[in-house]
Amino acid sequence: MTGNMADHLTLAFGLLGNVVSFMVFLAPIPTFYKVYKRKSTEGFQSAPYVVGLFSAMLWIYYALLKSNVMLLITINSVGCVIETLYICFFLFYAPKKARMESMKLIILLIVVGFGLIVVLTQFLANGVTRGVIVGWICLVFSLCVFVAPLGVLRQVIKTKSVEYMPILLSVALTLSAVMWFFYGLLLGDFNIAIPNVLGFTFGIIQMILYFVYKNKKPVIDEKVSRCEDKVAELAEQKLPEFRDQKIIDVVNLKALLHADIHPVFPQNGHKANHAVFEPQTLPNVPNCTIEVGA
Template sequence: MTGTMAHLTLAFGILGNIVSFMVFLAPIPTFYKVYKKKSTEGFQSAPYVVGLFSAMLWIYYALLKTNVLLLITINSFGCVIETVYIAFFLFYAPKKARMESLKLIILLIFVGFGLIVVLTQFLASGVTRGVIVGWICLVFSLCVFVAPLGVLRQVIKTKSVEYMPILLSVALTVSAVMWFFYGLLLGDFNIAIPNVLGFTFGIIQMILYLVYRNNKPVTNEKIVGIGKIITELGEQKTPEFKDQKVVDVVLKLNDFKSADILPVVAKNAHKLDHVATEPQALHKMPYHTIEVGA
């Protein structure tokens, strides 16, 4: 029985490594786009910094244990690939995004991880040190697995799965299953418990995908409509700018929420430059007809 358990543990650990390896490689298409455009655009570095911190934390925990070599192998690869992603991001990011990323790296990697190592080394010893680090890993992993709640909320709100990559959701769910059984067979609940949450959220994501997979995103249709209205307003460049045209456009915009309008207005601001230079055209504009609210 002991031999069978050992073989099962090894099998789940290897499968966990394989699936997690593919999950770590998932952002490559994103960074290929960054490379092609020579810009990070709206992408954030936070997921990769958090990924690096998590990998480092699990390696530290594994080094305090004696039988979790497969936890070290995958997280070592995770440290390397996340570092590459972060370096790539910093190279192509604008100055403001680069500075924010560096602050996060210093705060989480150097200060956060550094304090965990120093405090556990000096204030704890032996088995107690491993227990403390295990609890830190457990709590942090639970926080990371809660992150998809934002995606689930967006899917339910928009009734669209446009921003929920199903292949990644499936891979994360399978990974959670593999690591759950690996931790369970080892008797290490610091590994097993967080993956219960990961598996649960993964199943919910797949159910939502099946429910909304054929729905068209409503928000996109609204944005297209807003864009057309703003373009229509922007085309009125003649000195004889008609007040009635402005009123018609404002009444149309009144049908949309401010959350839909603002991003498109910002994107099309150049089309409205002439309004700022021709203020006399707007002196009769009924501002009270625009409702700003959720």
């Protein structure tokens, strides 16, 4: 492959990587629209956006130490702006406890973490060594970020539900990993290429799991259905008992009513044309007089 062809391919993959990564950065917009509608962050977490900001800053610092990765600076600069907007939006709508936790994470990761990396590499390393150290830090951190979806994959397999694994985001992340892998490979920069091998692998696994489980009935729903069937079965078993109990109660009530029939005669000694039945006082049954015509 000639030098010009390699340069053109590197530029092409870099530009495509910028476009796909930009789409990935915009993926959380529906989430923040929900936050805006509800005026609350509810169960959403700020950690993914803080980690995204830290990663973008780290790659910009690495790119500034290199001489031929300008496209890495452009997309991560855009990423820094977008992730910062997400974090500010989150902090505005988050309850006090979540806001405090987010501020702690920002201070720990952005201020302390990134600050220490910059200070230590500036004072303890120089030239090429500095770039190598920062490159290894980017490599290890990127691997950790790509390993994070393992929790989602485990949840999908356990629940047989792809509700929390959107296929479009999985496709976008996979394409992004492919573009940046070839970009790093053509540049001969394995700090860029190697993490994206893992990203591509997990992206393919996510898409396979999506097509395997997209039409499956979630395990939770099956448990609920079994529970509802059990309740219905128990209700059918109990229904005859309730019916028999009501019949017995009615028979007992009639027996009690007929047990204390006192015909009432008028004072003139002639039989009245009606009798008055005075039932015994029953618990939870109001006292009443039942008249039966002659």
